[in-house]
Amino acid sequence: MDFELTDNQKMIRNMVRDFAEKEIEPVAAELDEKEEYPHDILKKMAGLGLLGIIVPSEYGGAGLDTVSYAIVIEEISKRCASTGVVTSVHNSLVSDPILKYGTEEQKKKYLPLLATGEKIGAFSATEANAGTDLGAMETTAILDGDHYVINGSKMFITSGSEAGIHIVFAITDKEAGYRGVSAFIVESNTDGFEVGSIFEKMGINASLTAELIFKDMRVPKGNLLGQEGQGFKIALGTLDGGRIGIAAQAVGIAQRALEESIEYSQQRQQFGRPISKFQAIQWKIADMATNIEAARLLLHRAAFAKDQGGHFSKEAAMAKLFASETAVKAALEGVQIHGGYGYIKEYVVERLFRDAKITEIYEGTSEAQRMVIAKNLLQ
Amino acid sequence: MNIIVCAKEVVDVSEIKTDPKTNKPILQGIDKKISDIDKNAVEEGVRIKEKLGGKVTVLSVGPSEAREYIKELLAMGADEAKIIPYADTGDYNVVSTILAGAINNLGYDIILCGEASIDLFSGQTGPRLAQKLGIPQITYAKKLEPKEDTITADRDLGDKKVTMESSYPVLISVTKEINEPRLPSLMQILGAANKPIEVIAHSSLVSEETSVLERIDIKGVSMERKNIIYKDDIDDAIGKLVENLAKDGVLG
Numbered sequence: 001m002d003f004e005l006t007d008n009q010k011m012i013r014n015m016v017r018d019f020a021e022k023e024i025e026p027v028a029a030e031l032d033e034k035e036e037y038p039h040d041i042l043k044k045m046a047g048l049g050l051l052g053i054i055v056p057s058e059y060g061g062a063g064l065d066t067v068s069y070a071i072v073i074e075e076i077s078k079r080c081a082s083t084g085v086v087t088s089v090h091n092s093l094v095s096d097p098i099l100k101y102g103t104e105e106q107k108k109k110y111l112p113l114l115a116t117g118e119k120i121g122a123f124s125a126t127e128a129n130a131g132t133d134l135g136a137m138e139t140t141a142i143l144d145g146d147h148y149v150i151n152g153s154k155m156f157i158t159s160g161s162e163a164g165i166h167i168v169f170a171i172t173d174k175e176a177g178y179r180g181v182s183a184f185i186v187e188s189n190t191d192g193f194e195v196g197s198i199f200e201k202m203g204i205n206a207s208l209t210a211e212l213i214f215k216d217m218r219v220p221k222g223n224l225l226g227q228e229g230q231g232f233k234i235a236l237g238t239l240d241g242g243r244i245g246i247a248a249q250a251v252g253i254a255q256r257a258l259e260e261s262i263e264y265s266q267q268r269q270q271f272g273r274p275i276s277k278f279q280a281i282q283w284k285i286a287d288m289a290t291n292i293e294a295a296r297l298l299l300h301r302a303a304f305a306k307d308q309g310g311h312f313s314k315e316a317a318m319a320k321l322f323a324s325e326t327a328v329k330a331a332l333e334g335v336q337i338h339g340g341y342g343y344i345k346e347y348v349v350e351r352l353f354r355d356a357k358i359t360e361i362y363e364g365t366s367e368a369q370r371m372v373i374a375k376n377l378l379q
Numbered sequence: 380m381n382i383i384v385c386a387k388e389v390v391d392v393s394e395i396k397t398d399p400k401t402n403k404p405i406l407q408g409i410d411k412k413i414s415d416i417d418k419n420a421v422e423e424g425v426r427i428k429e430k431l432g433g434k435v436t437v438l439s440v441g442p443s444e445a446r447e448y449i450k451e452l453l454a455m456g457a458d459e460a461k462i463i464p465y466a467d468t469g470d471y472n473v474v475s476t477i478l479a480g481a482i483n484n485l486g487y488d489i490i491l492c493g494e495a496s497i498d499l500f501s502g503q504t505g506p507r508l509a510q511k512l513g514i515p516q517i518t519y520a521k522k523l524e525p526k527e528d529t530i531t532a533d534r535d536l537g538d539k540k541v542t543m544e545s546s547y548p549v550l551i552s553v554t555k556e557i558n559e560p561r562l563p564s565l566m567q568i569l570g571a572a573n574k575p576i577e578v579i580a581h582s583s584l585v586s587e588e589t590s591v592l593e594r595i596d597i598k599g600v601s602m603e604r605k606n607i608i609y610k611d612d613i614d615d616a617i618g619k620l621v622e623n624l625a626k627d628g629v630l631g
């Protein structure tokens with residue numbers, strides 16, 4: 001057993017850490033404030049291969065392992081959780097299912113566009129009436145000659161207004177329940193594809209979250225991903241991988257909260273000494289650090305399990321559950337350690353506090369993660 | 380163009396804290412990295428190669444275990460690396476002797492160094508190396524214009540700016556301002572795994588190392604604030620501040 005990262009993983013961490021410090025940190029607060037999508041950052045990330053992390057080299061990617069992927073998302077999210085989730089969705093919710101379920105033709109057409117960042121990816125599953133219960137979706141896809149005609153709408157889609165390539169889920173057989181859901185690769189320039197509202201949010205404000213409306217949107221038959229009726233399985237399998245990305249985002253947020261808290265507590269003087277000398281502060285920091293360490297181990301363990309090729313949905317759910325709850329706690333304590341300053345926008349912990357909460361909600365709420373874990377244990 | 384870049388692994392000095400009792404630096408658990416200015420030298424070497432063709436060899440005297448730092452330089456575009464394990468990398472006379480021994484076994488046109496390493500900042504290794512090899516040197520270069528037969532360098536000497544030209548072979552030490560070292564892409568990082576790293580015993584290069592450095596102690600500089608507040612009339616306050624600064628020798 002070896003807990004050391006490989007040389008490559010360390011080099012990747014150092015490179016992304018440098019990049020995030022130099023290129024993301026200076027603009028992160030402003031992008032959040034202005035609710036501006038990180039187009040420039042993504043362009044630079046593409047140049048470094050960070051938009052094709054897991055895509056094999058024959059399709060223009062770096063073909064890396066999932067632990068390296070987790071390291072990248074953590075380091076990016078430490079500086080900007082919005083860019084973190086955009087990158088995570090792009091890699092693990094869009095490139096990954098195309099790689100896993102796509103035909104050779106689909107892979108050749110779409111993976112290079114995604115890996116080089118020419119197109120950003122979005123994953124369009126949630127609907128107004130179908131969240132945790134994705135099976136309740138109402139969007140339909142009806143075969144008409146060489147095309148599927150898709151009608152319906154999607155809710156809360158990360159990068160929905162910016163992405164060029166969407167994985168869209170729709171019902172192809174109303175009678176078949178879960179087995180009636182199918183997945184499609186949809187280009188955003190397809191007639192009938194419309195962006196509805198862009199939502200104002202509590203946090204991750206630089207990742208635009210959109211409503212999508214499909215009106216008689218004709219998608220070529222060749223863009224069906226996997227088989228008809230396989231959509232629900234594709235969604236769940238893909239979200240297993242996505243949860244590794246969100247766990248990594250959460251670890252990044254928590255780690256930043258810890259680092260900011262250590263630095264601040266050593267500088268801030270009250271009662272004639274740094275507040276880090278008070279046991280109450282020390283214990284907060286000790287607990288934060290311990291939880292983060294545990295979260296990162298669960299994360300890397302889940303990533304490793306994915307690469308081993310077996311079943312990893314329990315591991316991914318545990319990592320996502322624990323890491324997201326760790327992020328929320330760490331951000332909360334981070335603000336507390338900063339006192340009144342922590343409530344002021346000038347201090348990073350204020351943003352971390354707003355950003356952390358979403359990690360307990362998307363790609364399956366904490367309740368949903370517990371359902372997945374329990375199901376794996378009790379079945 | 381045969382380019383050799385000397386690069387040193389150092390502790391990340393920005394992370395060093397000193398023991399409050401002994402005032403000695405606490406080095407345990409501090410991250411290591413390639414000395415920043417040496418990365419500028421590697422970047423410049425790779426740029427010269429991109430312009431004129433050739434090969435970039437990284438030469439490092441220091442620990443042979445932590446290869447990820449050396450591999451980072453290969454990922455940036457260097458072609459191969461040679462590590463010469465030696466414990467006391469702070470002794471610039473020994474280090475330059477070892478480097479000269481290694482370089483004598485290689486062909487070279489340009490040797491690039493950082494102006495100094497960020498840990499001890501003696502700035503001696505490069506010049507001593509040039510002297511031991513008996514080749515011309517240009518120090519503190521902040522811009523290079525390499526051509527087939529000669530190279531010109533803008534040097535930054537603080538109050539003076541000088542442009543120099545040299546034929547090859549030449550040793551050049553660069554400043555931090557010369558460039559912005561590139562970040563390697565994921566593909567370049569993966570590619571670095573296939574580039575050769577050779578470990579050479581220092582005993583095969585020099586018969587005996589002569590240390591000229593006597594190290595008495597390494598201590599942190601403690602900075603204490605005087606906490607003087609001038610709060611009278613603003614003109615008075617400025618006058619007093621200037622007077623006191625002059626008294627302390629801060630203003631000339």
Ligand SMILES: Cc1cc2nc3c(=O)[nH]c(=O)nc-3n(C[C@H](O)[C@H](O)[C@H](O)COP(=O)(O)OP(=O)(O)OC[C@H]3O[C@@H](n4cnc5c(N)ncnc54)[C@H](O)[C@@H]3O)c2cc1C
Binds near residue numbers: 128358367
């Ligand atoms: C910023 C943001 C970005 C998002 N990005 C995307 C995206 O890119 N693509 C996408 O498809 N979706 C996305 N979503 C949607 C997100 O995944 C859903 O919001 C989430 O899955 C929860 O669904 P819901 O909001 O409908 O909540 P509901 O499912 O209505 O849940 C409400 C509450 O009930 C609980 N609950 C529900 N069912 C059960 C149960 N059986 N047992 C116990 N408790 C239960 C939930 O845990 C939660 O606490 C995003 C959402 C946000 C806010």
